[in-house]
Amino acid sequence: MTAHHPLAASNHACRSTGCSQPQGQQRFKRTPVALAIAVVIAANVQAETSTESAPSQAQASISLSPQAVDYPYLNWYPRTLLSEPEQAALPEFCSGMYIKPEIQPLGTDVIVAEADEAQLDKAGNAFLRGDVVMQRDSYLLQGDSVSWQQQQGSGQFVGAVSIYTPWSTLHSKEALFSDQGLGQPANLNLQEAAYALPEYHMRGEARSIETRSNGKIRLEQASMTFCEPGQNDWDIVASSINLDQKRGIGSAWHTRLRVLDVPVIYLPYYRFPIDDRRTTGFLDPSFAINGSGQLEDLQTPFYFNIAPNLDATIIPHHLLDRGFLWESQLRHKTALLGDGELNYGYMNHDKTEGDERWLINYSQQGDWGKHWSHRWIYNHVSDDSYLSDMNSASGINRSTHLPRRGEVHYRNRNWSATVLAEGFQTLDNSLTLADRPYQRLPHLNLSYQTLSASEWQFEQTLQFTRFRRQQNAYINGMEQNLTGFDGLYGQRLVSDSRLAWDKRWSFAYITPSVDLRYRQYELSHNQRSTLDADQPLSERYAVPRYKLDTGLILERPFDWRGSQLQQTLEPRLLWVKSPYQVNQTLIPAFDSGNKTVDYQSLFSGDRFTGYDRLADLDQISLGVTSRFQDDTGTELLNASLGRIHYRRDRHVVLNAGDEVNHQNSSATIGEINWYPTEHWQLFHTLEWDTYDNFARQKRFGVSYNDDQNHMVSLSNHKLQTINTTTGHPDTQLHQVDAAAFWSLTDRWALTGRLLLDQNQYDSGERRPDSRVMEALAGFEYQNCCWRLQVLYRETSPTETDLNASNSTDNRHSLMFSIQLKGLSTLGGGTDSILSQSINGYSRRQYHDY
Incomplete structure (x- = not known):
């Protein structure tokens, strides 16, 4: 039957189950109590009922979508009812998933209803009985019976009441719906209610839920959890919850976090945000x-x-x-x-x-x-041990200098400028005043670079810097003063000009260039009487540098065991010449140091960083790189080998007293990276001194990382220098690092790391308290609603007391982290520590809501 009323009713139609595709899981980032109840209710009360006297024929003919009226309880689908793709995407520890209701909007202001029986009176009131289904646009309501009062614009739903929206589901024994007029939110009162947000995997219950047209919602004896139905491992309960949607604030009284129905945390009163506004x-x-x-x-x-x-x-x-x-x-x-x-x-x-x-x-x-x-950045601590002592995770802090810096930058297409002031607080008391860095007060930089497509390139850098350093201080209870050369400070003017012709083809390139480097120093000293008589306080010079950089890029396809591969051969030559500028060691190395040696450094055309040492150069760098790629362009292997051939001795050194280098070639450097499969990588770097026949630098390792949360790495790093007295290598650094995170199943995972100091110490030399620089061992367990990490950690922070017998301290800690999925994490920062310690952990597959 069809009634002439905005509330249309018809005989009960055939219904079938329908479900939508699962939505991508998102982590719910609100604060604890009933965080999304406002979203649930607000969605359900925005539907307005029409107050027109009679519907049009088109409106009266609207019928309900059959698949939209028969959903599982709270739209929870067990694994057996899911499609194969949905089951494959579901973790092993989850028994099912929520699926958002699929409701076809009506696109009209009328309310359409279906029921087994319907009674209408002349005043427009209606009583529907037997599997009642009402739809208002995209909101669907079900109940055993509905009594609708047209004059008041309200309806009372009784018996197995269900309310569905595209983003939420509610069930209750009784619900009262009160229309407040077209365009206004309605009032809704639910008794003995249960609700779910399928998109956020969240559900809860409440003795009563009451909403008002002013956007305020009140819940009594309410709960919420992200656990699956029938598995309340944890939940949040509160005696009373009030939500103010206009202000974006919620408050709760007598809030408890329960684990297995046992309260573990209690807050008598709690305020929290219910949207993106901060609270x-x-x-x-x-x-x-x-x-x-x-x-x-x-x-x-x-x-x-x-x-x-x-x-x-x-x-x-x-x-x-x-x-x-x-x-x-x-x-x-x-x-x-x-x-x-x-x-x-x-x-x-x-x-x-x-x-x-x-x-x-x-x-x-x-x-x-x-x-x-x-x-801008400013740091200041009361003492050298503050960062280590106040680190709650008992972590390693090996900072030696805390920066204090202010910078202002200007940049347009070709020009850039910087004004900078920089200082430091030194935390390592083993560093004398002479070993501590200079302050830059100020540092001014102006640069120009041609950015056009022209083959001719011009660069210009102008700098002015004033360097200062603390001249006296009490360190470890003893007064130190800078005298002689160590006490020099002053100002430096830099002008570097470069003109280059950069010509490139698909198979080759050639880049000749010429540089002119100008330096001017004005030095000062608080105790000039301690300086050597021949120490200059003013110095200026200009040094040219000539470079020719050229290389080939050769390619050949070939077949390897039925696979089409491509190999490149990339020989490279760099010729550099720069005359020797005398007496540079009479100028302090304000910001200069020796370059870190690797394959790319062979082609840098210098052996110092900074601006205070202009290397004397007459050398040819030769190297070759070969790459192997598959037909998709993925690199399978790359290998490089090179060295520098010197045509004269290198007289410019970093510090006075350093030996002049007479060797006619550098160490030979080789690097190789091999990717035998998508997940495996092997690497090796070797710097071999052909004169003394030893490895100055040796790094090698292997790593594995797949998309199933399996990651393992093992590496060895060793640095050596030659002892000129004994003629044998001295080890400066030798570390072995092994780390792993391995998922045994979706639920269980093991993790660990061992960083060992393998140095051989002399009998009178200070050594670490333990060779273990850092050790981690732990496990992870998770199910569909919580995750537990237990981590044992051993660290060795640097010992700042120089009177201590060891160079490091040894600390132990046991860390717990309990993540209530979708809500929050309680305990220590285990994830942060594992991200820093295990390569690839930050990109692990992660299950959360």
Whole structure:
């Protein structure tokens, strides 16, 4: 039957089950209690009912989509009802998935209904009984019976009530719907309700849910969880929840986090955000446990939303054996200065050290229009051990210098300019004043570079820098003063010009160039009487440099065991000539150092970094690289081999007293990278000294990383120099690093790392407390609603006390991390540590909502 009323009813139609394709899982990033209930209810009350006196014939003929009226409870589909692709995408530890309801919108303001029986009176009131289905646009309501009062614009649903939207599902024993007029949200009251958000894999229950047209929602005796139906490993419950959609704020009373129905965390009152707007309130707590099973650090951060462009976080710590540490973070955004962040830590009295301890860190960066930008950073700590002692994860901190820097940059198409001021706080007390870096107060740089498509290229760099360094200080209880050459400071002017012709073909290139490098120094000293008589305080010189860089790119296809491959052969030659400038060691090496040696450094045309040493050069670098690629362009192997041939001795050295190099060739450097399969990589680097017949540098390793959370790496790194007294190599660095994260199943995984110091120490030399620089061992277990990581960690931070018998300390910790999927993570930062320690971990496959 069809009634002449906006509420159309017809005999019960045939229905069938329908389901949509599963949506991509997204992590739900709100704060704990009933985070998405506002989304559920808001979606369900936006449908407006029409108050027209009679429908058109087209409106009266609208019928319900058969597949949209028969869904599983809360739209949860067990694995057996899923398609093969859906089952394949589901982790082994999940027994099913939510699927969003597939509802075809009506595209009209009328309400269409179907029922086994329908009664209408002259006033427009209706009573529907037996498998009632009502649809309002994209909102679908079901119940055993519905009583609709036309004058009040309200309906009462009784018995097995279900409400479906494209993004949510609700079930209750009774629901009251009250229309507030066209274009206005309706009021809804649900009793004994259960709800689900299929897209977020979230569900919950409430004794009552009440919504109002002003956007406020109230829930009584409510709960929420991301666990599967029938598996309440954890949930959040609250006696009362109030949600204000207009303000984007929720509040809850008597909030409990329950694990297996046992309360483990209680908050009498809790405020939280229900949308992307920031809200003042507590953040997730974290903790760390040491090797003795003691609670080493407990943090309970509190967040302040001060203004749209300003917020702050206060983090009270309780550190075992030390006391309370108060940390705070203030962040701001401004139109003029960009983004800024201030971090401050303060401990009034360290029970272990007996001192006041603190940290200040400030950073700022931003843009001024299209061409200007700036960056600032300031660091200051109360003592050398602060960063290691106050690290809750007992991690390694090997920082020797904390930067303090301010920069302003200008850049357009060809020009760039920089104004910089830079200083440092040195944390390593084993460094004398003479070994500490210079401050740059200020540093000015102006550069020009041709960026056109012309083969002719011109570059120009102008710099002015004033270098300063602390002249006296108390270090390890002893006064140190810089005298003689070590006490020199001053200013430097740099002018570097380069003209090049860059000609390239598909098979070759040739780039001749000429450089003119000019330096001018004005030096000073606080104690000139300590200087040598022949020490100049003013120096200037210009040194040319000539270069010819050329190479070939040869290719050949070939067949390898039925596969079509391509090999390249890329020989390269670099000729460099620059005259010898005398007395450069009479100038301090303000920012210069020896270059790190690798294959690419053979073709840099210099052997120093910075601007204070202009190398005397008359050399030819020869090298060759070969690559093997498959028919898709994927590189399977690359290998390089090269060395430098010198035509004269190298007289320019970094420091006075360094030996002049008379050898007529450099060490031979070889590098190889092999990718035997998509997941395997093997690499090897060798720097071989042909004069003394030893390996100056040797690195080799192997790694495996697939898309099933299997990652393993093993590497060995060794650096040696020749001892001129004994004629034998001395080891400067020798480390072995093995790391792995291996998923045994979807549920279980093992992880570990071992970083070993393999140096051989002399009898009187300070050595580490343990050869283990870092060790990790742990496991991971997860199911569909939580993940647990347990990690044992051993570290060896540098010992800053030079009177200690060992160069490092040894620390142990036991870390726990419990992730309530879709909600938050409690415990230490195990994921962060594993990302830093295990190659590929940051790209692991990750299951969350």
